[in-house]
Amino acid sequence: MRSRLERAGVPSSSYRLATLDGWALRTLKTFPRRSGIDPRRLELVNPRTDYPAIKHAAAALLGGKHINDVLEASYGRVIVDEYQDCGLEQHGMVCHLASVLPTVVLGDPMQEIFSFNGAHPDWEGDVCSAFPPAGELSTPWRWIRADARGFGEWLLEARRTLMAGNQIDLRDAPPEVEWVQLDGIEDDTKHRKACTVRSPQAGGDVLIMAAGNQKDVQRRIARETPGAVTVENVDLTDVIAFAEQIELDRPGDLATVLAFASEVTTGVNRAELMNRVAVLERQAERKVATGAELAAIAYKTTGSAEDLVKLFLALESNPGARTFRPEILRTCIQALRSCLQGAPARSSTPPFGSAS
Incomplete structure (x- = not known):
């Protein structure tokens, strides 16, 4: 919308x-x-x-x-x-x-x-x-714009058939519809293959739909499908929940932050990074610290909004990393930046607590 x-x-x-x-x-x-x-x-x-x-x-x-x-x-x-x-x-x-x-x-x-x-x-x-009906769409404008008028008209007819209590046969569907029957044999492979289908339109997007109440399934598919991102609810409740767990300007809660980061960006190995930070803090490691490890140490030390933003960006910059819930991460970063001294306040961003 x-x-x-x-x-x-x-x-x-x-x-x-x-x-x-x-x-x-x-x-x-x-x-x-x-x-x-x-x-x-x-x-x-x-x-x-x-x-x-x-x-x-x-x-x-x-x-x-x-x-x-x-x-x-x-x-x-x-x-x-x-x-x-x-x-x-x-x-x-x-x-x-x-x-x-x-x-x-x-x-x-x-x-x-x-x-x-x-x-x-x-x-x-x-x-x-x-709310008395004011009108009903009878022209498949969305599909006409996609140069698929025939498919749009088939959908309208299928809708009328279903509304009348009758059934439709997908075997008679137009070529735009491909029915992949799941029979319990290599269903996961079939799912993955379907998720990698490219849009027939240059620069077009592909919508992958999963059951609305299966958030874990949606996020797993987005995490495992190259280029896929999730569609988030308007209220971004996950950002608010994260904000409620974090207190700024005191030693950073690295475990909570990495748990959140792993739910929005691929390649975040919480246990490994926590272990590396502990080793580096003891100065018992000769291996040069990565940018993400240095950012994690800085945030753990200061707990500041600035260092938390740097940590998120460093994790996102790791080789092979990809943010599959970009709206969540961007909103979180925007909210953190609004906490920085001199930044204009934005009422639409969730509040992060600050130690007094």
Whole structure:
């Protein structure tokens, strides 16, 4: 969504982009007493139980009309994309917002991928009754732009077939579709081969989709597939979680930093680097220290934001290293640089604690 807004030339000052859960969390942090939520829920110590409580409290806060004037003063309208993946309480939140602000929801029940997260509103009975349909795309513009109109039209017809409760036969699919049947024999090899398929468009990208709740699988595929990177959630919760573990300007927590680095960049051998640092600190090693080892020692000594940034960059510069979660690492580095003396503060970056 952010990239589409940027391509359309919409200035970032004209919109606020967030997930519904992220927006609910920030709203409750702004009005904790009014919402009545247990403040400990807002720390997300246990996301599995905290997020449902947050959504419930946010829906109640909005339903009570306690912040209608704030909403009217803050936003001109609300647009919710991928509405088919909204849960019941998220739907309740949006309905309350719609009573205050002009609201548009965009979605396709055939593209629902998060049903494993709990009950969803009925599309016809709940969604369409609250937001009467304004139109349905009937031209496959995305595929026309990719010079694959025939494939796009096949997808539209397949959608109509499935919506009618019928089945499609992939053996009759157009040449743009290749079905690789997994039969338990060398499935991993087949997965790897599929992940290395090149885009037919010059400079085009390839989207590798894994089950939405299997983050470990997604990251393993990105780590093992040359050139692949992950698509991160808007709220970048992993960066926030890391920031909460780090205290700046005191001896650096090298183990935690290397654990985080190994989850975003390949070639980070935590045990080996920790051992090398210990040996070098004892001055018991004749082998010349690498740039990453020197950076690790410097960060461990000072714990400063500057040395932590240098360590991340040194690890990224190791021979053969590749950052497969670039958005996570770049956001983290940006946040750390904002902690440096004289750097302009950015409210969008996660806070790193500093020893007083």
